[in-house]
Amino acid sequence: MNTKVFKINIANFAKIKFLELINFIDFFKRRTPDNASNFSLASFKVMVQKEITDHIRNWRFIILFAIIALACMGTLFSTLADTAKTFATNNSENTFFFLNLFTKSDGTLPSFFVFVGFLGPLFGISLGFDAISSEQNKGTLSRVMAQPIPRDYIINAKFLAGIIVISVMLFTLSFLVIGAGLVALGIPPTAEEFIRIVIYTILSIVYVSFWLNLSILFSVRFKQPATSALSGLAVWLFFTIFYPLIVNIIIKGSEPSKFASESKIFIYQKLKFYLVQIMPSELFNEITSALLVPSVRSLSPLTMEQMHGAIPSSLPIGQSLLLVWPQVTGLLALTLLCFLFSYVIFMKREIRSRG
């Protein structure tokens, strides 16, 4: 009796496997070179091109880019004067002048990385908040959908175009800062500095594309562009203003007394650390500080034993990266999660003209 059941199970299992295999083959059919793959890729390229053109011509983009560029230039000039002074007085090897350009300021203006951390989300939201909904409202979505392109190309093209625009902008700004530093200081950045700056820029692209994806998600979900823009801004405000407030209240409430045991204080410190880890902006801040300030050795609280015997010097690049690896993973995961949700919602939706 038992063996019979077992046999049937095996047979079923084989059947399922077989079906899966069929689906699997179907799934990749689109990508085999002989039929439609070149065809679709060409049209995907056309779509991305169009999206990028649209972004660059858009007044929204031009204005925001101007604001960010001006802000960065402003901080650059104020820090340059400052850095030149320190450079003149301090000639030691390990001062990372170029990193200072990104992190230090003379107090009149916030530094470069603060500006990127603050305006980056706004930039991401502004690129994505009407990505799908405006096409739907204009009635162009169903027109494009009637063409022989897979549906996901629409959302993929929006996403990719946004990322390309963001990358070009952020790399431009970073290299502009490096270039200005080069001209002003007269020495080239070291390889390590350069790599740190490039990695920082790549990770800030990830950070901005998180906000881009979040706003694309809202634009898929909400029909009105205004609603999706406001929800994007609301999330951003929540994480920059309200969430820290809430965290403060919780932390104040659970603060142990001065005479509490060490383990209690340790738990309290851990709580304080983990509560802010959900904030994308906090993740990004930690990434920034570890990458741009090589002397940062830990992001989470350390016990006295861990600190014992540590030499107060800067970390090599690999170690700094290792330090922020969890944060990087978290940020990437958040970005992908937003994209996944918008993708699924968009793929499942029925597209009618202006409906």
Next chain:
Amino acid sequence: MGKRIEVSGLTKKYGSHLAVDDLTLSIEKGEIFGLLGPNGAGKSTTILMLLGLTEVDSGSVKVCGIDATRSPLDVKSKVGYLPEDVGFYNDYSGLQNLMYIARLNNIPIKQARKSALDILEKVGLLDAKDKKVESYSRGMRQRLGLADVLIKEPEVIILDEPTLGLDPEGVRKFLQLIVRLSRKQGITVLFSSHHLHQIQQVCDRVGIFVKGKLLAEGKISDLAEQLFTKNTFTIEVGVTSDQTNLNPPLEEVTKKIKQIKSVANVTLNNNCFLIESKHDISDELSKLIVNLGYGLSYLTKKEYGLDDIYHQYFQEEK
């Protein structure tokens, strides 16, 4: 080359609402088929399913011999679809809009430009090709929409309420354009509308679609027979009588008319008969009246148009 669109047993549900109910339909190559139905009848849903843009609950859809649910991309490369209330990228010119669609259909850029200009000339937009679409009038937009559909050189065109919001002259021109193009290039056209007269003007065959069901399908003249079980023909006859007392009185004539086979009802109203019958009896009728010594001043056959079919149906509904 046989059937271009073949639908059988097509069903689509939205929750508990049955949008399309067991629809079976086939359209031949080169035919202009009119899908006539009130708003919310499921016309647009059917069209979306034909293009594979929405999932089919049950039944099968074949367009140009390709299963639309399995390989919608192949279908979409052969079918031009003009959505209801189509939109364009307003800050692009007409030509740029057209070029974008051409590029999405993988037409190389040089060839796309050439055929775009060709088609713009056909639809009469060549002068406005470099103007931004936001300055286009409603009629121009609709014609640009048609150009959009034609640029991929489709085998089948599906037009969803294409004449909505056009003035009568615009409608006339638009319909003429469709008929001309269809006849010249042998394109199959599926034309959905709730306007009876437009459908009547252009379509070879009509399907009446109400509440997800195809009530009747066929040529307009056949439709009447399908829908009205009796008394399809109404004939109005005016008679004159110059010489008094020579003829039998009009009441007598009424009786005689009633004796003709298949006449159902005769009403007399001031020298004018209104005769309802199952078949066309105008021949016999005129002979009868003349033989009786009356003059025949006029005889009009009132055939049922779509209008009547439409109203008839809705009266039944109520």
